[in-house]
Amino acid sequence: xxxxxxxxxxxxxxxxxxxxxxxxxxxxxxxxxxxxxxxxxxxxxxxxxxxxxxxxxxxxxxxxxxxxxxxxxxxxxxxxxxxxxxxxxxxxxxxxxxxxxxxxxxxxxxxxxxxxxxxxxxxxxxxxxxxxxxxxxxxxxxxxxxxxxxxxxxxxxxxxx
Amino acid sequence: xxxxxxxxxxxxxxxxxxxxxxxxxxxxxxxxxxxxxxxxxxxxxxxxxxxxxxxxxxxxxxxxxxxxxxxxxxxxxxxxxxxxxxxxxxxxxxxxxxxxxxxxxxxxxxxxxxxxxxxxxxxxxxxxxxxxxxxxxxxxxxxxxxxxxxxxxxxxxxxxxxxxxxxxxxxxxxxxxxxxxxxxxxxxxxxxxxxxxxxxxxxxxxxxxxxxxxxxxxxxxxxxxxxxxxxxxxxxxxxxxxxxxxxxxxxxxxxxxxxxxxxxxxxxxxxxxxxxxxxxxxxxxxxxxxxxxxxxxxxxxxxxxxxxxxxxxxxxxxxxxxxxxxxxxxxxxxxxxxxxxxxxxxxxxxxxxxxxxxxxxxxxxxxxxxxxxxxxxxxxxxxxxxxxxxxxxxxxxxxxxxxxxxxxxxx
Numbered sequence: 001x002x003x004x005x006x007x008x009x010x011x012x013x014x015x016x017x018x019x020x021x022x023x024x025x026x027x028x029x030x031x032x033x034x035x036x037x038x039x040x041x042x043x044x045x046x047x048x049x050x051x052x053x054x055x056x057x058x059x060x061x062x063x064x065x066x067x068x069x070x071x072x073x074x075x076x077x078x079x080x081x082x083x084x085x086x087x088x089x090x091x092x093x094x095x096x097x098x099x100x101x102x103x104x105x106x107x108x109x110x111x112x113x114x115x116x117x118x119x120x121x122x123x124x125x126x127x128x129x130x131x132x133x134x135x136x137x138x139x140x141x142x143x144x145x146x147x148x149x150x151x152x153x154x155x156x157x158x159x160x161x
Numbered sequence: 162x163x164x165x166x167x168x169x170x171x172x173x174x175x176x177x178x179x180x181x182x183x184x185x186x187x188x189x190x191x192x193x194x195x196x197x198x199x200x201x202x203x204x205x206x207x208x209x210x211x212x213x214x215x216x217x218x219x220x221x222x223x224x225x226x227x228x229x230x231x232x233x234x235x236x237x238x239x240x241x242x243x244x245x246x247x248x249x250x251x252x253x254x255x256x257x258x259x260x261x262x263x264x265x266x267x268x269x270x271x272x273x274x275x276x277x278x279x280x281x282x283x284x285x286x287x288x289x290x291x292x293x294x295x296x297x298x299x300x301x302x303x304x305x306x307x308x309x310x311x312x313x314x315x316x317x318x319x320x321x322x323x324x325x326x327x328x329x330x331x332x333x334x335x336x337x338x339x340x341x342x343x344x345x346x347x348x349x350x351x352x353x354x355x356x357x358x359x360x361x362x363x364x365x366x367x368x369x370x371x372x373x374x375x376x377x378x379x380x381x382x383x384x385x386x387x388x389x390x391x392x393x394x395x396x397x398x399x400x401x402x403x404x405x406x407x408x409x410x411x412x413x414x415x416x417x418x419x420x421x422x423x424x425x426x427x428x429x430x431x432x433x434x435x436x437x438x439x440x441x442x443x444x445x446x447x448x449x450x451x452x453x454x455x456x457x458x459x460x461x462x463x464x465x466x467x468x469x470x471x472x473x474x475x476x477x478x479x480x481x482x483x484x485x486x487x488x489x490x491x492x493x494x495x496x497x498x499x500x501x502x503x504x505x506x507x508x509x510x511x512x513x514x515x516x517x518x519x520x521x522x523x524x525x526x527x528x529x530x531x532x533x534x535x536x537x538x539x540x541x542x543x544x545x546x547x548x549x550x551x552x553x554x555x556x557x558x559x560x561x562x563x564x565x566x567x568x569x570x571x572x
Binding site for chain 2: 004008013067068138
């Protein structure tokens with residue numbers, strides 16, 4: 001049975017208590033995008049400063065919600081800041097792949113798709129969120145920031161790849 | 162009045178033998194849906210095992226037996242809420258569908274652009290969205306009774322808000338705050354303004370003796386699954402004269418008398434609102450739930466909940482003091498057994514997660530009442546709700562769980 005220590009790892013609590021990149025950016029030129037988790041009231045607001053080629057030159061976050069959603073937002077912001085759009089898109093896919101693993105795959109079954117997505121992608125702190133998959137109801141909390149980021153990039157016209 | 166023998170009641174609920182993560186199941190989410198006693202399960206199982214058939218159509222014996230049980234269940238529910246006659250009970254899938262039925266039939270035939278419907282800020286989405294849909298479709302005006310800082314309906318401008326309105330739609334008990342609303346007073350004010358009244362009885366009907374005639378409203382919606390009955394069945398009580406005038410809701414079999422190539426003739430009330438094969442067995446289960454509750458006595462149920470809610474509020478206050486916000490009226494007589502709360506600095510989701518580790522089930526979120534959440538200034542709350550099978554041990558488990566989560570996240 002999954003224990004809560006799988007979910008609430010120290011680094012997650014660290015990001016929850018001291019979220020990185022908190023604040024706002026002037027809009028325009030930054031893009032503001034909001035995401036909600038309708039089931040539970042988690043809210044993520046992102047301010048994205050994008051270079052013409054889509055590089056995330058700056059990112060600020062705000063919002064309110066559970067420790068998982070807010071920690072994931074903070075971790076996401078640290079991971080994407082300064083990255084090219086191609087790198088960001090790859091990170092998003094890798095994170096979503098991480099979230100879509102079922103328990104059976106964690107126990108050693110073939111994860112070819114995952115391996116392909118993760119190949120060459122360094123998730124760093126984000127690895128800590130892997131425990132979320134053992135608590136399926138919370139997966140939406142973890143992915144909210146990433147879905148909001150994707151929406152923001154698309155709305156801002158950033159390249160798809 | 163009987164008093165509730167909770168230990169005996171608990172033995173009637175098979176699911177309470179369940180363990181979660183090695184702990185006993187402490188179910189504090191009856192406001193979302195209630196657990197089912199053996200007698201309800203047995204009643205439904207009995208139908209399927211011995212006489213199940215479709216109703217109203219068959220001449221054969223078991224069809225007759227099931228028809229009789231289904232209509233008998235209608236009469237039973239009618240008695241449970243003191244309806245004047247069984248024909249004033251329309252079976253629906255749930256209370257949400259019951260309210261939608263009124264909006265689509267009474268609403269569409271009676272409300273014109275500019276007509277006003279009065280709601281309250283503490284309503285569940287089921288008693289908001291159907292009216293918003295009607296507003297978008299035909300330009301009716303929605304007005305709102307506000308909520309005071311002490312969690313009650315603000316009635317200071319009631320007459321003014323009702324002036325010229327066609328309908329007042331309001332909850333008898335808030336699913337978030339537990340607040341009990343004074344339905345007779347609201348009905349009197351609505352009548353004075355010439356408005357009809359719809360009462361959302363979802364939280365009230367399972368927990369207090371209900372008398373729709375004494376209330377004097379026009380429509381009351383409630384669900385069986387919150388009153389120990391199965392999921393998938395609810396009811397609309399409405400005055401017969403209104404049901405006679407209302408156009409049909411869903412079209413199909415059973416709700417007709419005659420179908421020709423050029424049109425149809427509707428069936429009599431209430432069957433004209435029950436299209437297709439209904440949740441036959443669930444209706445019979447709902448009647449068994451009425452028998453179980455009346456066996457306990459709703460006065461005893463209410464007294465038990467008042468005592469437990471008082472115990473819980475006292476425990477939360479003394480254990481957590483200023484570190485917890487408890488929403489809803491303090492007076493136990495002005496509220497039901499749903500307690501929404503927030504631990505300072507800890508999100509409701511995380512609270513629920515930790516409580517789950519302790520086997521304690523509470524709900525976290527907006528409870529389908531986002532306008533109320535905005536009014537309270539919070540995105541979400543945790544909610545513990547009590548019913549016939551809860552006892553002080555359950556409250557103690559809740560408190561212990563809250564200590565654990567608070568210790569983990571620190572202050």
